[in-house]
Amino acid sequence: MEDVAAIETRSLVKRFGNIEALKGVDIRLERGEFFGLLGPNGAGKTTLIRILTTLLMPTSGEAWLYGYHVVKECARVRHLIGVVPQATTCDLDLTARENLDIYGRFYGLAKKERTEQIDYLLKMIGLEERSEDLVATYSGGMRRRLEVARALVHRPSLLILDEPTLGLDPQSRYMVWRLLKRLKDDYSLTILLTTHYMEEAEALCSQVAIIDHGKIIAVDTVEGLKKSVHERDKVELRLEAPAGVDPVTTVRTLEGVKDAGLKEGLLTVTVENSQRGLPAIFEALRKKDVKIQEVRTTHLTLEDVFIHYTGRPVRDEETRKVSFFIGAGVPRKWGR
Amino acid sequence: MRRLIAIIERDLRKFLRNPLVMVVSIVMPIIYLLILGNSFLGELKHLPVAIIDRDGGSFAERVIENLEAIERGPSTIATYRVSSEGEAMRGLKEGLFKAVVIIPQGFSKHLVKRGSAEVGLFVDNTDVVSANTLKTALLSALGSTAEGFIAVRERAEGVRVRTIEVHPKIDYDQTLIPGVVIMAIFLGALTTGVFNIVMDRFLGTDESLLLTPLTRTDIVGGLVISGLVITTVLALVVLVLSSLISGIYLWNTLSPSGFVGVVFIVMLSTLSLQGLLFIILGRADHPRVVGVLGGFLNVILFFPSGAVYPVESFPYLLRLFAWVNPETYSVHALKAVLFKGAGLGAIKGDILFLSVFALFTIAVAIATFKREL
Numbered sequence: 281m282e283d284v285a286a287i288e289t290r291s292l293v294k295r296f297g298n299i300e301a302l303k304g305v306d307i308r309l310e311r312g313e314f315f316g317l318l319g320p321n322g323a324g325k326t327t328l329i330r331i332l333t334t335l336l337m338p339t340s341g342e343a344w345l346y347g348y349h350v351v352k353e354c355a356r357v358r359h360l361i362g363v364v365p366q367a368t369t370c371d372l373d374l375t376a377r378e379n380l381d382i383y384g385r386f387y388g389l390a391k392k393e394r395t396e397q398i399d400y401l402l403k404m405i406g407l408e409e410r411s412e413d414l415v416a417t418y419s420g421g422m423r424r425r426l427e428v429a430r431a432l433v434h435r436p437s438l439l440i441l442d443e444p445t446l447g448l449d450p451q452s453r454y455m456v457w458r459l460l461k462r463l464k465d466d467y468s469l470t471i472l473l474t475t476h477y478m479e480e481a482e483a484l485c486s487q488v489a490i491i492d493h494g495k496i497i498a499v500d501t502v503e504g505l506k507k508s509v510h511e512r513d514k515v516e517l518r519l520e521a522p523a524g525v526d527p528v529t530t531v532r533t534l535e536g537v538k539d540a541g542l543k544e545g546l547l548t549v550t551v552e553n554s555q556r557g558l559p560a561i562f563e564a565l566r567k568k569d570v571k572i573q574e575v576r577t578t579h580l581t582l583e584d585v586f587i588h589y590t591g592r593p594v595r596d597e598e599t600r601k602v603s604f605f606i607g608a609g610v611p612r613k614w615g616r
Numbered sequence: 617m618r619r620l621i622a623i624i625e626r627d628l629r630k631f632l633r634n635p636l637v638m639v640v641s642i643v644m645p646i647i648y649l650l651i652l653g654n655s656f657l658g659e660l661k662h663l664p665v666a667i668i669d670r671d672g673g674s675f676a677e678r679v680i681e682n683l684e685a686i687e688r689g690p691s692t693i694a695t696y697r698v699s700s701e702g703e704a705m706r707g708l709k710e711g712l713f714k715a716v717v718i719i720p721q722g723f724s725k726h727l728v729k730r731g732s733a734e735v736g737l738f739v740d741n742t743d744v745v746s747a748n749t750l751k752t753a754l755l756s757a758l759g760s761t762a763e764g765f766i767a768v769r770e771r772a773e774g775v776r777v778r779t780i781e782v783h784p785k786i787d788y789d790q791t792l793i794p795g796v797v798i799m800a801i802f803l804g805a806l807t808t809g810v811f812n813i814v815m816d817r818f819l820g821t822d823e824s825l826l827l828t829p830l831t832r833t834d835i836v837g838g839l840v841i842s843g844l845v846i847t848t849v850l851a852l853v854v855l856v857l858s859s860l861i862s863g864i865y866l867w868n869t870l871s872p873s874g875f876v877g878v879v880f881i882v883m884l885s886t887l888s889l890q891g892l893l894f895i896i897l898g899r900a901d902h903p904r905v906v907g908v909l910g911g912f913l914n915v916i917l918f919f920p921s922g923a924v925y926p927v928e929s930f931p932y933l934l935r936l937f938a939w940v941n942p943e944t945y946s947v948h949a950l951k952a953v954l955f956k957g958a959g960l961g962a963i964k965g966d967i968l969f970l971s972v973f974a975l976f977t978i979a980v981a982i983a984t985f986k987r988e989l
Contacts, residue, residue, distance in 0.1 A: 361827070
């Protein structure tokens with residue numbers, strides 16, 4: 281059983297009426313991975329998550345979690361997974377401790393086990409002091425951290441998070457990131473997360489799948505994805521060059537430089553890697569007594585990768601308009 | 617079992633955090649009592665009346681003819697010839713008859729000799745509306761019997777009707793108490809149980825329930841049981857308060873077995889309504905649906921239940937509806953226990969119907985509950 285993947289899907293298809301939310305998705309997620317599912321709104325991320333978490337039935341295709349079939353063995357699957365849904369699903373009328381305790385009982389945990397685990401989790405998410413307050417009094421970030429804790433009450437093998445930092449302020453987002461990193465490093469949990477924040481995927485995920493229009497377009501590490509895109513970092517330098525010195529020829533021969541151009545005192549250099557390329561460029565220009573007044577570097581980001589694969593930026597809003605016409609019931613199922 | 621109890625506890629805790637809901641659930645049925653108690657009027661029809669003729673004379677025949685004339689004409693009453701008094705009185709207690717007319721032996725003879733005679737009239741006064749109508753109708757029938765006679769004998773007293781009220785005197789407000797309790801049960805059932813699933817769905821919190829290993833039975837059963845606890849308490853509080861308002865001191869009038877009967881009927885009625893509402897509203901995802909359908913269901917279940925208007929006076933189709941309406945049985949049983957001092961034996965038919973109804977609807981509710989999003 282050692283080679284059983286944490287998640288494996290085979291040509292998953294999900295239709296809502298005429299809309300095909302998933303058009304044959306195949307993914308494989310190894311144990312211990314931190315996997316990011318990256319895509320714009322309406323790409324099918326939430327639909328995929330809901331099928332994997334037994335909340336929706338696939339129209340066709342199959343999926344297994346740790347070798348258990350998500351439809352035929354849904355009861356086993358539910359014990360294996362901890363899920364942080366997109367919306368806040370904790371009971372606002374209950375305290376944090378009550379939320380965690382009742383949830384633990386849903387999994388059939390005995391009292392002693394629950395109490396230990398809950399004390400531990402409350403400490404981990406930094407809500408010990410507020411644990412007896414109603415969740416209604418919590419901030420968005422606190423609620424999200426509580427959701428993460430609740431997903432871990434029954435010690436799942438796989439943690440699934442649907443847009444865990446959506447709508448959070450930068451500080452709260454950072455706290456959630458730190459929590460997730462700790463879970464990954466200290467407990468070697470397998471984590472699947474959906475996001476449409478590039479920086480989130482870059483900061484957390486060891487593997488990233490790009491999903492768009494219900495299809496997986498690319499799967500690789502963040503670095504691997506970047507390499508697959510034939511674009512390079514850009515360095516822009518505002519210069520004051522002495523007469524007779526051509527900055528373009530000066531830098532063009534340097535190692536790693538792919539291209540260079542000068543326009544109105546602004547030298548634009550395309551390099552393999554700006555971090556390694558810059559010192560060499562500085563050195564060469566200084567030797568020719570070129571004065572550097574201003575430097576700006578542009579890194580290749582996952583956003584560039586996304587545009588490369590899908591032809592549009594990740595936060596494209598076109599899908600919103602589509603869901604407007606579908607009617608009230610559908611978007612919820614369709615999700616983001 | 618641990619999971620089911622967790623669902624119940626979650627629901628009860630959430631309920632107790634909103635004391636306003638509790639207050640409203642108690643106050644509203646009592647306002648109904650005050651408003652309905654003073655405003656409801658209507659023409660009655662087909663009130664069943666048992667007739668026992670111990671006389672067999674010509675004047676007795678004439679009394680019966682007059683009663684049958686009312687039956688054929690304005691149809692206020694439906695007459696039934698009954699041979700034994702025991703049978704008639706049992707029928708009255710069980711709600712089969714609204715009144716019993718007994719024409720005593722020697723009625724015709726007395727009328728001829730003394731110019732006056734007495735007819736025994738037993739009225740089910742737990743149903744004040746029909747009791748009053750019955751008295752008026754029967755008096756007119758008996759009065760005209762005398763007129764026919766007076767013309768010959770020139771005597772003025774005529775036939776005196778002695779009304780014997782079978783049960784302790786009950787005011788109009790008091791007869792509405794079973795209806796008020798049923799209203800409280802309906803409101804309780806509507807704002808617990810299935811409503812919580814609709815709210816969870818509306819707020820999106822159902823997702824977290826469905827992600828866990830909870831079964832359909834855990835979810836539906838847990839919500840029904842917590843709703844049962846809440847509603848039973850509310851309904852009993854409403855019963856005590858509305859009785860006090862109408863001047864009944866239940867601790868004096870209700871026997872221990874009667875109290876058990878009331879609690880039993882309240883619980884079974886709650887379960888029946890919970891099950892019914894779960895089937896109807898089980899897939900709703902907006903509280904507004906509950907509001908609209910709830911208001912509608914409240915009216916169509918409440919008015920044909922016999923709480924304010926006797927079931928016997930309904931047109932045929934409505935009577936059929938009343939026959940399958942759980943509230944009809946609840947009202948009947950509550951009236952029997954609260955006002956007629958009936959024990960569990962007299963309401964076993966109601967208990968049987970409500971038990972079967974509750975079991976069936978809850979089973980269907982569990983089977984049709986959608987375990988996915």
